[in-house]
Amino acid sequence: MKKILIVSGLSGAGKSTVIKILEDMGFFCIDNLPPALLNDFMAIVMSSSIDRIALVLDVRSAQFGDLTEAVKKLLQSYGESVTVLFLEASKEELIRRFSITRRKHPLEGKVSLSEAIDLERDLLQEIRNMSLIIDTTEMDVQSLREKVSCLLSVQRIFLIRLRSFGFKYGLPVDTDFVLDTRFMPNPYYCPDLAPLDGRDERIKSFFESHEKIAEYIQHAASMIKTAAEEYKKVGRAGITVSIGCTGGRHRSVYVAEKLAEKLSKEFEVHIEHRDVNK
Template sequence: MKRILVVSGLSGAGKSTVARVLEDIGFFCIDNLPPALLNDFMVLLSSSSIDKVALVVDIRSAQLGNAVQAIKKLVDNYSNIVTVLFLEASDEELLKRFATTRRRHPLEGQLSLKEAISKEKELLGDMKEMSVVIDTTGLDIHTLREKIGSLLKEEAQFVIRIRSFGFKYGLPADTDFIIDTRFLPNPYYDRKLAQLNGTDQEIVNFFSKYPIVEDFIQYTYKLLHIAATRYKSEGRPFMTVSIGCTGGRHRSVYVAEKLSKILKDRFYVYVEHRDVNK
């Protein structure tokens, strides 16, 4: 039987994150399908081999037509296969997320950010009423993944989160492993490289000159592979690895990226760089 999940909610509440989680558990995700095309889409879906579809509908979709009525009609006509999720978070959490990511709210312009959040709640109020509501305030990606998996009765995939950080900004609180890379060659002392970060090709070229860097990555991979295999077999949902250098810009970022690429052959890996822009 086919399954359709509509993902809606407030901007900054985690719709993109949920879409990635759904892709990981086999959903075909479509972002902002115009409401007027829903009927045509359902006809195409009925004759396709795709069983699980997620439609992301947000304030941009609502402004393309009457998205609320279109989704309500979809629910009424296909109630046995359609579920609507509505993601929300507290105003304080949304303000913090927009400040952290420096993204603009879709309704910002003549409205302040606070006013835009309030207006969006008003516009999507009817959508929320027909939905299963998930409050993402204070949730990290792992907890959110478990919540979605539990809701959909899907097996939540084991996740390795790799985080780069700078020791001078403090140790991460939530971690299973801390890997120190401060003994590796430091490109910071090269003026041409100082303002780059570990994802830039010039930094990759710099580290490629030092065999010790690749040796360290391979030994660390073996350690993490053993640990992750055991964690997964014991039923743990995730493992967090924090990789640090002095400022969290060069060595830790480079090593985090390299390890993630190797580990992705066997595990789902999520990478974040905590201090790369500081």
């Protein structure tokens, strides 16, 4: 079943931050979609492979159609698939935030900032009544992330990229951790094994006969897991781990594959063998 999330609420309450959080969770996000286009857009979404969609609908969209009616129709059409989040904060905190950012409230102009906040609250009251409410007055970004995750019961997707490479072809630039496997025995010097790569069963058997290699891989997996869990807490979406040997064909490929087996049980893992065919 597709998950449809409507994000609404007061300007300055954190909707832009929530959209970034939702993107990290794997949602396809659209900000400020005109209500008049909502039906056509949802028809496209429902016939696509997208299974998580988040839409920001707030007072900026109101000039292009009835905002409240648009949310009601979504709830009627898609029922339990739809969740509405409403973000708010105290007037004092919203005024403080607008003062810091020096941005203009979308309803400010003929009325003061204080009056614009009151007017916006009145305009969105009916949507608020349909929503799960998040008061961000005392929240930092991490607290908001945890609150959104809890309300949606969605595990944030954290990506671990594993890349094997050969040191003789250069160290990858875009990497967070580098593991060196050049201490391992090298199948390159075995005529029957040299043409193969680290994914071949004969190469696997060669390495599995060495107890210290399994120990090294277990320690490396534990280190990567700990780092990933801590990075996830501070809002990081993923990390890249590069595993190197001399030529990038045997040892690094084998270790990368074994790490992928261990880590894919808890994380999304993408694996790349940069130099295996060189």
